[in-house]
Amino acid sequence: MTTAKAAALSVKQQNSILDAEHRINIWEGAIRSGKTIGSIIRWLTYVRTAPPGPLAMIGKTRDTLARNVLDVIADIAPNAISYTRGASTARILGRLIHVIGANDARAENRIRGLTLAGAYVDEITVIPEAFWSQLLGRMSVPGAKLFGTTNPDNPAHWLKKNFLDKEKLPADHPERPDIVSFHFVLEDNPSLEEEYIRNTKASLTGLWYKRFILGHWVAAEGAIYDMLDEEKHTAPAPHPSLWRRGWIALDYGTSNPTHALLIVLTAPAAEGGQNTVDERLHVVAEWSHDGRAAGQLTDAAISQRLASWAGPLIEDLPNPPLVVLDPSAASLRTQMRADGWPGIRSADNRVETGIRNTSSLVAGGRLVVDKEKCPILWDQLCGYVWDETALQRGVEQPVKADDHGPDALRYGVMAAAPVWRAWLPGLAGEDLARAT
Template sequence: MIYKRCVNDDWFMLINHGAKRTGKTILNNDLFLQELIRVKEIASSQDIEKPMYIVSGATLGTIQNNILTEITNKYGIQFTFDKHNNFTLFGVYCVQAGHSTIAHLEKIRGMTAFGAYINEASLANEQVFDEIKSRCSGEGARILVDTNPDNPEHWLLKDYIQSDAPGIISYSFQLDDNTFLSERYRKNIIETTPSGMFTDRNIYGKWVSGDGVVYADFNKEKHAVTKEDLAKIKMVRYFCGVDWGYEHFGSIVVVGVDAAGNYYVIEEHAHQHLDVEKDWVPIAKKIVAKYGNIPFYCDSARPEYVVKFTKNKLNAINANKKVMLGIESVATLIKSNKFYVNYDEMPRFREEIYKYVWHKTLDEPVKEFDDVLDSIRYAVLSDITLSNRTPKKEKYKALQLLGL
């Protein structure tokens, strides 16, 4: 229905938004190919030999993964890139441009485009999005947009999706709208998606803010283990997460992973008013003496502290600190019952886990009761995405499990 309408009717902007894995991008990829054919016909009628079109994503990597590789896999189309990393398809010159930061403006400023395809639009810098729209001044130009939901105050929702402008059409997608998904996959996704905001967004496609406790699925009865339990489990690797602090708690956690991919928070070291050189380095060295030269995924906000760890021959690495991605990764492990904590021996964790709550208006947690939980987030997300001890095949499996 959507494809038929978009091919037969006129419009300026199409926005497909909603839950993950609902076919939004697949639909837009097909429409993108149709748009290029249409653009070439319009340009030829005006004796324009090389019409330009903007293809935009959060980064060039996401364009490759979400659009170009998918088109190659589906239709066998091969893309050849010039020195500017752009390509020509169906006689249309496609300019690839990121949109996540204001720096991406330079790639498109001043050009006249016959259309644009904006992938993952909720991640776009608003000024860059507006500039892409302004560049689409060629005859009959149209803009394809797809995105997952964000918070209900997001400019894309308020200014475009909810707009009464006749040239904008939008469609909302839920997981169940994708009839090509197997029942097994759909069931697994629903069962492993964290409760609350993540379920509302990723399953039902709603633009909602978080509400209440961040890790709402944590259950002491399910997720607490004892030292005796841990002694019976063979870990395949260990690593640490480090959140620096002084007035607020600094924290180092030790995490182990077993052969089944279960994550165990084994040790917590959380203290106030400790010096890095005199206190935290000795604590870290004791951890190394016990577990080997394991990585310490550190908060990069204090690079001088990371350097001190490194100078003391500790395997200190800047952590992957993406907040929402990290929280979703930990929350998914909790919901999937693949996350366990040495609960009785982690007093700071016990205090934080039930007090770590979403901000009422911002799309992030309140910056309180988050010290140990931040170090856990750094450790888990960094292990999934950065650990050089994890084979690429296993990394991919882990990312698939988390729906990332």
């Protein structure tokens, strides 16, 4: 948590509130930079004075909108809002507000038929372009305005190309939308302590540092884990007496490889009464079977072989490990439960979020690999790259080849979030644990 050092708004926030008088008004830039507060205050003033007609607030889901925006309104102006979590409408300053989740292209159907007098959009870059286009078309009440926030994304993203870049065109240019944007960095938020800013900057690396700290619209390119250093990020597994918790993470394949990892939380090792390392996650063992090269295995056979592999390794853990499986492995999950595996759950498969969290832990020295015991994983991590063909379409995704180890690793990292949140104080753990 952070401690407020000033109640006043920053100059950047004040100017954005005063200058947001266009049809489209966007606050963009670094995380925790004060852009949401500025946009909310402007939205509240608009709700009070907006022309008659329906108003809408949109997020990727209703839950993310509630967490990112509605809860903030309730904190800063509790008497201004009446909202039941999950409901499709809210009341803000007496006005009825439609609360809409726009998490896929079909979401545009949810606003068909509305004639809007205004809208607020949280995290614009995660909204489908078709929904955004439909939303602008539905803002047909004279004087209707849209207010929204976003973190930077790929420079080929439709919001950047079709709106933010066109803001630079001359005012009388036929392709220039009626838009204004405000760019924020961490220092524009007066409520942040300097220590929090330092810790936040230390919590991100590479692509996400450039986007979420510097606020730059930059493309992913090259190696995904470009910070990997064999000397820093590989180490022999410590003695099992130092293992405190464990996670078995598995990426499932039938003709493709099935890859399992054992990740453990290790206590600080002591030497002469002094701790030599902090607590960290250590990948200490792997199991892999390539169905194409060695023949396909039944789910029952995979379960049995995993048990033979994991059994001796987890004997010294204080409690049975949590087992997280590829969400597509429904049949294997059923088989393993029937075989008596405890603590099985479906993995969190948010690719970018998992990669971002893994990158932060690696860069901070909080995630290491026993290279001798996990040679396949280490080789795949070093060769894990962004798909250049997809990047040209504005889509960021890893190359789908030799990625089963990295996939299993991010499953395990996401499952271990309750542990590593405490290691990333700059973001209070929560921001890296969910999509930003």
